[in-house]
Amino acid sequence: MFWKRFKKNKLAVIGGILVFGLFAVAIFAPLLAPYDPDIINMEQVLQSPGAAHILGTDDLGRDVLSRMIYGTRISLSIGFIAIAIATIIGVILGSISGYYGRLIDSLIMRLVDIMLSVPTFFLLLTVLAIVGPSIWIVMFVIGLTGWMSIARLVRAEFLTLKEREFVQAARSIGASDARIIFRHILPNALTPVYVSFILGVAGAILMESGLSFLGFGVQPPTPSWGNILTAGREYMEVAWWLILFPGIAIFITCLSYYILGEGIRQALDPKLKI
Amino acid sequence: MGELLKVQNITKYFPAKTGFFESSGAPIHALNDISFAIAQGETLGLVGESGCGKSTLAKVIARLILPTSGKIFFEGDDITSVNGARLKKIRRNIQFVFQDPHASLNPHMTIGSTVSEPFVIHGLSGAKKALLEAENILDLVGISKEAVKRYPHEFSTGQRQRIAIARALALTPKLIIADEPIASLDVSIQAQILNLLKELKEKFNLTYLFISHDLRIIEYISDRVIVMYLGKIMEIASSRDLYKHPIHPYTEALLSAIPVINPQSKKKRIILKGEIPATTKLPSGCVFHTRCIYVKQRCIDEIPKLTKHDNRFFACHFPL
Numbered sequence: 052m053f054w055k056r057f058k059k060n061k062l063a064v065i066g067g068i069l070v071f072g073l074f075a076v077a078i079f080a081p082l083l084a085p086y087d088p089d090i091i092n093m094e095q096v097l098q099s100p101g102a103a104h105i106l107g108t109d110d111l112g113r114d115v116l117s118r119m120i121y122g123t124r125i126s127l128s129i130g131f132i133a134i135a136i137a138t139i140i141g142v143i144l145g146s147i148s149g150y151y152g153r154l155i156d157s158l159i160m161r162l163v164d165i166m167l168s169v170p171t172f173f174l175l176l177t178v179l180a181i182v183g184p185s186i187w188i189v190m191f192v193i194g195l196t197g198w199m200s201i202a203r204l205v206r207a208e209f210l211t212l213k214e215r216e217f218v219q220a221a222r223s224i225g226a227s228d229a230r231i232i233f234r235h236i237l238p239n240a241l242t243p244v245y246v247s248f249i250l251g252v253a254g255a256i257l258m259e260s261g262l263s264f265l266g267f268g269v270q271p272p273t274p275s276w277g278n279i280l281t282a283g284r285e286y287m288e289v290a291w292w293l294i295l296f297p298g299i300a301i302f303i304t305c306l307s308y309y310i311l312g313e314g315i316r317q318a319l320d321p322k323l324k325i
Numbered sequence: 326m327g328e329l330l331k332v333q334n335i336t337k338y339f340p341a342k343t344g345f346f347e348s349s350g351a352p353i354h355a356l357n358d359i360s361f362a363i364a365q366g367e368t369l370g371l372v373g374e375s376g377c378g379k380s381t382l383a384k385v386i387a388r389l390i391l392p393t394s395g396k397i398f399f400e401g402d403d404i405t406s407v408n409g410a411r412l413k414k415i416r417r418n419i420q421f422v423f424q425d426p427h428a429s430l431n432p433h434m435t436i437g438s439t440v441s442e443p444f445v446i447h448g449l450s451g452a453k454k455a456l457l458e459a460e461n462i463l464d465l466v467g468i469s470k471e472a473v474k475r476y477p478h479e480f481s482t483g484q485r486q487r488i489a490i491a492r493a494l495a496l497t498p499k500l501i502i503a504d505e506p507i508a509s510l511d512v513s514i515q516a517q518i519l520n521l522l523k524e525l526k527e528k529f530n531l532t533y534l535f536i537s538h539d540l541r542i543i544e545y546i547s548d549r550v551i552v553m554y555l556g557k558i559m560e561i562a563s564s565r566d567l568y569k570h571p572i573h574p575y576t577e578a579l580l581s582a583i584p585v586i587n588p589q590s591k592k593k594r595i596i597l598k599g600e601i602p603a604t605t606k607l608p609s610g611c612v613f614h615t616r617c618i619y620v621k622q623r624c625i626d627e628i629p630k631l632t633k634h635d636n637r638f639f640a641c642h643f644p645l
Contacts, residue, residue, distance in 0.1 A: 111616065196593060211574050215428055216423045216424075216425060216428040216429040217420070217428060217429050217430055217431040217432075219384075219389050219423070219429075220421065220423060220429045220430075220489070220492065221431070221442070223387055223388075223416060223419075223420060223421040224442060224443040224446060224495075224496070225413045225416035225443070225447060226446055227446075230446070234434075235431055235434075238431075239431070239433055240434065240436075317331065
């Protein structure tokens with residue numbers, strides 16, 4: 052049923068294939084990269100794209116294609132792990148908020164409001180400036196500042212689901228709160244979470260690129276799309292390939308996640324006719 | 326026959342609107358001073374129009390919602406506000422069958438895990454043995470063993486209701502509360518489920534609180550009947566007495582609304598005037614006075630008490 056509807060949306064299928072392709076690139080990076088991404092070759096500095104270096108070389112003579120292929124690993128894993136953290140926090144807090152209601156609900160929802168009122172990007176910059184940048188900190192901070200919309204989503208699902216008869220039936224056979232939340236309500240509440248997860252990954256990749264661009268994200272020499280872009284900024288006038296290709300990679304990745312997420316949402320929404 | 330369950334002066338108000346700091350507006354009076362008892366082994370029918378509080382009463386008894394005031398006794402023990410392990414023990418003995426089997430079965434759980442869940446929750450057997458138990462119970466309600474691996478959407482409404490009954494039966498409860506269990510079924514299936522319920526009652530010595538708005542079904546299955554209107558009990562009588570000779574004017578009006586198959590029969594049909602009053606603002610005196618065809622001044626001024634006479638109860642100043 053889901054597949055039938057999903058397959059009708061050609062754009063979403065393309066998005067899905069692209070996302071899978073990116074994963075394949077990340078997994079098989081050592082096989083695909085023509086050069087070692089960290090090897091400096093001062094004789095080949097700022098080579099324009101050509102036969103030897105398809106996407107050219109950077110200011111230290113490193114192969115841009117190889118660095119981007121390895122950068123896929125960093126960008127995807129940051130995107131995934133950060134949003135996984137956000138989703139876990141969001142699902143747990145949203146479930147508790149929606150299920151118990153009353154005071155707990157008010158407290159959690161006000162916390163959401165407070166978190167949302169702080170611009171995430173600046174919060175991220177502040178935290179990273181204080182504790183110092185590293186891949187793990189970037190992931191955690193993106194995760195810790197990205198759970199609010201998921202919490203709201205899950206809470207809304209819980210509010211309607213907890214009144215459903217199968218939940219009351221579970222209660223009447225003596226199921227504990229934890230059992231009702233995790234076994235009965237949560238599996239029925241996850242559909243919008245899947246979509247939000249996929250859309251969130253795109254957002255996190257974008258955010259990581261932005262942070263790395265500003266020098267607060269992944270630190271060189273580890274390649275990420277964001278810091279390849281940063282390094283290329285200084286040579287923009289003479290070496291256009293240094294910023295164009297990472298930019299295209301970020302753009303295509305985010306776009307394919309968005310159309311995949313949107314396609315899944317449409318396929319799961321029974322009210323939409325496709 | 327001993328008393329299995331007793332309900333004393335149960336009242337349930339739902340606050341109309343709760344804000345962060347205040348509750349405003351008139352509360353909904355869902356149940357008003359409800360008292361009755363269910364004897365061990367009987368089937369007590371509960372009948373009334375939509376919105377009269379039947380389901381609320383059922384859920385209060387099943388401890389799914391708390392009453393505003395009043396007490397519930399099960400086998401002599403006050404269960405109105407028990408919690409934790411004691412409540413869990415009570416849940417084993419009071420089970421619920423819901424109206425709509427499309428809504429009462431978890432769409433993400435297999436039939437096997439739905440029906441075996443009670444065993445697991447109450448620690449009666451491990452997951453593997455619980456599944457065997459589930460198969461046995463499904464067999465009892467006429468569902469084949471292969472069903473355990475399948476999901477609710479693969480079954481028809483009637484089959485799903487059988488599965489819901491199997492789940493309720495799993496813990497061999499003493500009391501089963503059936504809230505309009507056949508209202509969402511086709512007429513042909515209704516009879517099957519009714520007969521299944523009757524059969525199971527014999528086999529397991531069950532007691533039923535059977536809720537319906539269909540008077541003929543209530544007559545068919547019940548030993549005694551409670552008639553409710555606007556959150557109040559109007560009349561309690563044995564099924565035979567009630568259908569032969571209603572005492573309360575509301576019961577009379579309800580009975581006159583049962584369609585008769587013979588077109589030649591000249592049965593008097595009592596048409597009630599007006600609408601059911603809002604539950605936020607109950608009428609003074611007898612709640613039925615706004616629609617009663619025999620209304621007198623005393624009905625408007627004074628609330629009639631539920632009084633006992635010749636083994637039946639009624640709340641009316643001028644019984645028929």
